[in-house]
Amino acid sequence: MKITGAVLTSIGAERPYAASRPLGIRTLELDAPGPGELRIRIEAAGLCHSDLSVVNGTRPRPVPMLLGHEAAGIVDALGSGIDDLEVGDRVVTVFLPRCESCDNCRTGGKLPCSTGSATNGAGTLPSGEVRLHDEGGSAVNHHLGVSGFATHAVVDRRSVVRVGHDVPPAIAAVLGCAVLTGGGAVRNAGGLRAGQGLIVVGLGGVGMSAILVGRAITQAAGGRVIGIDANSDKHAAALEMGADAVYTPESAVDAGITAPVVVEAAGHPRAFETAFRVTAPGGTTVTAGLPAPGALSQIEPLTLTAEARTVVGSYLGSSIPAQDIPAYEALWRDGTLPAEKLITSTIALDDINRALDVLDTGDAIRQVILF
Template identity: 60%
Template sequence: MRIRGAVLERIGAPRRYAESQPLRVTDLDLAPPGDDELLVRIEAAGLCHSDLSVVDGNRVRPVPMLLGHEAAGVVEAVGSAVGDIAVGQRVVMTFLPRCGDCRACATDGLAPCSAGSAANAAGTLLDGDVRLSRDGTTVLHHLGVSAFATHAVVDRRSVVPVDDDVPPVVASLLGCAVLTGGGAVLNAGQPRPGQTVAIVGMGGVGMAAMITALAHDDVRVVAVDQVPEKLSRAIELGAHAAYAPDDVGDLRAEVVIEAVGHPAALETALALTAPGGRTVTVGLPRPDARISVSPLSFVAEGRSLIGSYLGSSVPARDIPRFVEMWRAGRLPVESLVSSTITLDQINEGMDQLADGQAVRQIIAFD
């Protein structure tokens, strides 16, 4: 079938992206789903720093590639081997499929799936297939999803079904921002009553971590960011305090979530961590990024540094948990949306993301 999507033609294009146009919205051919795959009509997709990191070259991927990994949509066709999802169901996309068979999948979310990671690096679906092409030339998949398009073919293991009462925008954010930021709080940080949780970086993932922490009883939540508008927004959403990195003073927290992907942010997070506390890093810095840290502090103060990919989540387990928190009014996922754009505004959206002005921009297809 013919679809319309935003294809990354080259990596490392100069700013501003509205002028250099690294992403081109174009017509493509989408092959039918294989036995273990689904055809999904995309309803909503979010712009995330993981998309920007491919555009700017921080995370090198093969091109041409149809970007987008945070999305939700409605199933329009299912492969012959898919028996648990029906046409018409709404599904949440997840950007790391889990094969369920490798040693990493046995770690309960601690380690990313080996097969899924290999497929994501190659630009294929989990079984090694590619369903996208343009004028007879292969166009690769982004993180098994490729959601910046009207439709996508995805592996069954790349989606989690949700009920119709979960709106498309909420469902889309569950698959990345909430799963990553919220999962880092629930699965890696695990705050206890009376503790303080600090979040460094108040983009979409950081804000998701914050509202997840606020859903805990008797936990103090502190936001840290360089952008005053984001600090104000954090206070509006319930943060107990908000500071610029240079203004934190002697603040210390038992759980600190770093959601920027920059060495300076991680050093700030480490400095904020109290004795006996946990620093959880979910940001994706450049591969050559380095930090300066005293190893003595980890032993002498009993502190730990935890890397958390996809929020150390098992999507099939954790997305229903977040849905129930949202239904109960404890997780205001809608509050993460800073603006809605069209697919044709994708390059301008990347500029907003690179400028640090956006929390979550949503592409609305309906």
């Protein structure tokens, strides 16, 4: 079938992206789903820094590639071998499918699936196939097994989680990446308990999600949630999310604040250093950001020993999406997790290059494309 999507044909375009237009809106051919695959009519797709990092070359991927990984939509076709979904179901996409058989998948979400990571890097679906082609018949690569910046997508069954029809598409979309990653850094990797304090360094979509989930966990027992970001324009939004206080990195260090659980969500080596510095003795520093390859941070190793500190990495929120997304869905449904606060604006697909500029400047939490 013919679809419309945003295709990246070269990496490293000049800014502003509204002028250089690295993402071209193209007509493509989408093959029918193969065994264990399904086709989704995309309803909403969020713009994430993981998309921007492909555009700017921080995390290079094979091009041409149809971008987008944080999406939600309606199942409109099923390949053979799928008996637990129906046409008409609303699903959330997940950007790392789990094979459930590799050693990494046996770690309960701590390590990303090695098979899924390999196919994501190759730009294929888990089957090794490519279901996207341009009008001349040449293959167009898949982004993280999803390619959600399009009217339709074919994905593996393991790349989706069903949600209720009462979950609006834009909210469903952010559950699959921003909330899953930020919330999981708090719940799974950080092990935050009711009444404990939490500090989140880096207040983008993932960091704000960590604020929301941290507030849901610790609020009733009086635990404090604190945000840190160099961009003071984000401070008011963090307070709206439920943070008790917000600081710049410098003012946080000057104030001497610490917490037993600290999540770094900026993907910058200086942010990790700040996160480590504000972690309390005996506490855990969780790094969930994705810095550029080769970026280095400096910490004092003696602190780890003398203060019995823990540093842990968290990819995809150290989660098992089939279990975690329904948990966040339930928190949203009972009003404990107001994920709608993450959505700065909704846009059309044609506005995507301008939206990349907004994302690049850090002036948005989540921009969501509605189809």
